[in-house]
Amino acid sequence: MATTELIVKMVIDRWNGSIVNLNKILSELSDEQLQKEVATGKNRGTYLLGHLIAVHDDMLKLLGMGEKLYPELFEIFIKQADKEASQTPTVAELRVMLEKQNTHLQEKFQKIKPEEWFERHTAASAEDFANEPHRNKLNIIITRTSHLQYHMGQIALLK
Amino acid sequence: MATTELIVKMVIDRWNGSIVNLNKILSELSDEQLQKEVATGKNRGTYLLGHLIAVHDDMLKLLGMGEKLYPELFEIFIKQADKEASQTPTVAELRVMLEKQNTHLQEKFQKIKPEEWFERHTAASAEDFANEPHRNKLNIIITRTSHLQYHMGQIALLK
Numbered sequence: 207m208a209t210t211e212l213i214v215k216m217v218i219d220r221w222n223g224s225i226v227n228l229n230k231i232l233s234e235l236s237d238e239q240l241q242k243e244v245a246t247g248k249n250r251g252t253y254l255l256g257h258l259i260a261v262h263d264d265m266l267k268l269l270g271m272g273e274k275l276y277p278e279l280f281e282i283f284i285k286q287a288d289k290e291a292s293q294t295p296t297v298a299e300l301r302v303m304l305e306k307q308n309t310h311l312q313e314k315f316q317k318i319k320p321e322e323w324f325e326r327h328t329a330a331s332a333e334d335f336a337n338e339p340h341r342n343k344l345n346i347i348i349t350r351t352s353h354l355q356y357h358m359g360q361i362a363l364l365k
Numbered sequence: 366m367a368t369t370e371l372i373v374k375m376v377i378d379r380w381n382g383s384i385v386n387l388n389k390i391l392s393e394l395s396d397e398q399l400q401k402e403v404a405t406g407k408n409r410g411t412y413l414l415g416h417l418i419a420v421h422d423d424m425l426k427l428l429g430m431g432e433k434l435y436p437e438l439f440e441i442f443i444k445q446a447d448k449e450a451s452q453t454p455t456v457a458e459l460r461v462m463l464e465k466q467n468t469h470l471q472e473k474f475q476k477i478k479p480e481e482w483f484e485r486h487t488a489a490s491a492e493d494f495a496n497e498p499h500r501n502k503l504n505i506i507i508t509r510t511s512h513l514q515y516h517m518g519q520i521a522l523l524k
Contacts, residue, residue, distance in 0.1 A: 212483075212498055212499060213372045213503075215499055216499050216501075216503065216504050216507055217507065219499070220507050220508065220511060223511075224511065244404060244522065245403060245404035245405075245522040246404075246405070248522050324371075339371055340371060340374055340375050340378070342375075344372075344375065345375050348375055348376065348379050348507075349379065351511060352379060352382075352383065352510060352511070352514045353514075355511045355512075355514035355515045355518070356514045356515070356517060356518035356521075357518055358515060358518070359514070359515035359516055359517070359518035359519045360518045360519060360522065362515075363403065363404040363407050363519065363522075
């Protein structure tokens with residue numbers, strides 16, 4: 207009844223649905239709107255967008271799916287807070303990066319077999335994983351979907 | 366490898382983790398702060414809190430876990446937009462409702478067997494479910510965790 211294929215579909219569908227929602231929200235916001243703070247004194251839309259791309263880029267490593275597409279984003283959008291970096295990509299550049307990244311992740315996700323999602327992610331040691339089998343690749347998708355939804359709710363306030 | 370127990374744990378852990386985060390954010394916000402709009406012209410914290418409680422209350426029905434605790438919240442926090450209702454619970458009352466609800470859901474979740482999470486939820490007909498086995502109870506938790514994270518990101522802006 208609870209097949210591996212079914213549960214993988216449920217989790218990946220929720221990730222894909224979140225990405226569709228994000229694309230829709232971004233399509234309704236101008237570059238100018240995205241440069242505004244989501245609330246007074248809080249992160250700008252552009253920072254949150256860069257932050258999401260940087261975090262999703264890091265997933266490639268965690269999932270053992272090859273190298274990051276944009277390693278330069280880590281410093282700007284994860285290590286540093288908004289308005290700290292002296293040079294950041296433009297909103298237009300971030301939009302292109304996101305689109306390319308979504309296609310890239312889709313291709314990677316389509317190649318992996320359902321049961322491989324239950325293998326350990328690269329941040330868990332083999333020893334850890336023996337005791338904590340939930341530290342698998344599918345759980346990375348579950349937690350990153352949560353993270354995406356959290357910041358998407360903030361970006362949506364710019365509408 | 367991908368046992369039913371394991372995948373149920375992964376999904377329920379993410380729900381529980383989201384509830385823990387929500388409680389933490391709410392504990393750091395005064396009733397006065399929660400009465401403010403999360404961003405200029407947007408929903409107030411108190412409305413979003415009531416909305417989450419109302420949506421989680423509806424889960425009881427969808428999961429076939431008995432009657433709603435607070436049916437009166439549907440009209441105020443789902444059907445109506447913020448500031449439409451003439452009478453709404455106070456923030457203090459909503460905090461008590463949330464705490465009681467979390468305990469109630471915990472008790473219900475602990476009683477259900479792992480494989481029962483893969484049974485159809487009550488909004489899917491038996492016919493629908495035969496073709497769409499992902500319309501199960503566990504998927505309700507996956508989608509409602511996404512919803513919770515989305516609005517939690519907004520409430521967190523009040524800090």
